[in-house]
Amino acid sequence: MFEEIKVGDILQHLNRPKLDEYDTVIVAFSGGKDSTACFLHLLDLGVPKEKIELWHHSIDGEPGSKPFMDWPITESYCKSFADAFNVPIYFSWRHGGFKRELLKENQMVAPVSWENPDGSIGTAGGKRGKIATRRKFPQVSPDLRVRWCSSVLKIDVMSIAVNNQERFKGQKTLVVTGERAEESSSRAKYALFENHRCNTLSRTVHHWRPIHSWTHNEVWSIIKKHLVKPHPAYLLGWGRLSCMTCIFGNADQWKMAHGLVPEMVEEIMRLEEEFGTTIKRDISIRELMKKSKKRTPQVDLRGRSWDWDKNSPFYRSFFVFKWDADWYYESLFANNDNTGPS
Numbered sequence: 001m002f003e004e005i006k007v008g009d010i011l012q013h014l015n016r017p018k019l020d021e022y023d024t025v026i027v028a029f030s031g032g033k034d035s036t037a038c039f040l041h042l043l044d045l046g047v048p049k050e051k052i053e054l055w056h057h058s059i060d061g062e063p064g065s066k067p068f069m070d071w072p073i074t075e076s077y078c079k080s081f082a083d084a085f086n087v088p089i090y091f092s093w094r095h096g097g098f099k100r101e102l103l104k105e106n107q108m109v110a111p112v113s114w115e116n117p118d119g120s121i122g123t124a125g126g127k128r129g130k131i132a133t134r135r136k137f138p139q140v141s142p143d144l145r146v147r148w149c150s151s152v153l154k155i156d157v158m159s160i161a162v163n164n165q166e167r168f169k170g171q172k173t174l175v176v177t178g179e180r181a182e183e184s185s186s187r188a189k190y191a192l193f194e195n196h197r198c199n200t201l202s203r204t205v206h207h208w209r210p211i212h213s214w215t216h217n218e219v220w221s222i223i224k225k226h227l228v229k230p231h232p233a234y235l236l237g238w239g240r241l242s243c244m245t246c247i248f249g250n251a252d253q254w255k256m257a258h259g260l261v262p263e264m265v266e267e268i269m270r271l272e273e274e275f276g277t278t279i280k281r282d283i284s285i286r287e288l289m290k291k292s293k294k295r296t297p298q299v300d301l302r303g304r305s306w307d308w309d310k311n312s313p314f315y316r317s318f319f320v321f322k323w324d325a326d327w328y329y330e331s332l333f334a335n336n337d338n339t340g341p342s
Contacts, residue, residue, distance in 0.1 A: 025042060026162075032233075032242070033223060039085075042210070049087050055158065057157045060098055068267070069098045071244040077232070084319070092112065092157050107132070111124065112157050159198055162196075168203045174206050180212055224325055228320070234335070237252075239338060250337075251289060254289050258296075269285050
């Protein structure tokens with residue numbers, strides 16, 4: 001019997017960078033299953049932890065800011081993940097986060113800040129550029145000018161942080177991200193390995209998508225292998241991790257979010273009405289939720305800590321006991337909901 005070999009796996013092997021040549025490997029780490037799988041795959045390939053950095057872009061602004069779109073537990077989960085594996089994590093953010101950009105009126109785009117390895121904070125941008133008014137939510141689209149949250153709050157934030165750190169000059173850096181072909185026809189066209197947009201004559205920066213050919217089950221398989229407890233979003237029924245109130249969210253997810261953090265969803269619905277433009281183009285979030293047949297979540301999180309600690313309703317330890325793995329991951333393998341960026 002010959003083991004089935006996928007074309008995507010062959011391409012991944014042929015396009016795999018020579019990992020031992022890089023001084024630093026940056027994993028764009030959302031805390032979701034795909035970026036987790038990327039990190040674990042690097043470990044399986046023998047990349048030393050000393051070369052790996054996790055970078056998390058805080059969607060709602062400076063770490064510790066009041067959540068507007070993102071999961072209140074995400075920052076704490078990412079820190080706990082880094083601690084559990086003894087690797088550094090550096091946060092970066094657009095000043096004012098999602099809400100400031102959303103409410104922008106006759107202003108330039110806000111500056112970006114990032115954490116440096118020595119504990120200092122770097123800042124750049126926000127001094128030049130077009131004066132513009134936003135006052136419109138990003139909308140579902142593969143066009144990043146329309147779905148501006150991805151470009152303004154993630155992609156551009158990483159580029160500014162890399163471009164403005166002297167430590168990358170004269171070095172060879174690999175940026176690793178977790179897009180997969182299975183997610184959408186647009187992502188299926190992404191290059192497996194290419195020059196990163198920050199690559200210049202003074203610094204070498206490459207971009208690798210190591211799990212591009214992987215299936216949903218392969219992603220969960222490596223997480224199960226390492227017995228990692230995933231972000232609570234998956235335990236609450238979400239199939240993909242992005243913002244808690246992601247613009248791609250379906251009726252069930254918006255209803256679930258409203259049940260868990262009603263104040264966040266109520267503010268979004270109020271702003272939709274104020275702007276006169278809806279996230280879903282043809283239906284408001286208020287009307288979308290009415291289409292859900294799910295019951296409102298019975299989890300009362302008011303007054304409870306969203307931190308990944310012993311006061312949180314999600315805390316049990318960071319790893320799953322080996323003898324519990326089969327039943328623990330069963331529902332995660334089964335949930336193949338692919339609602340998210342295209």
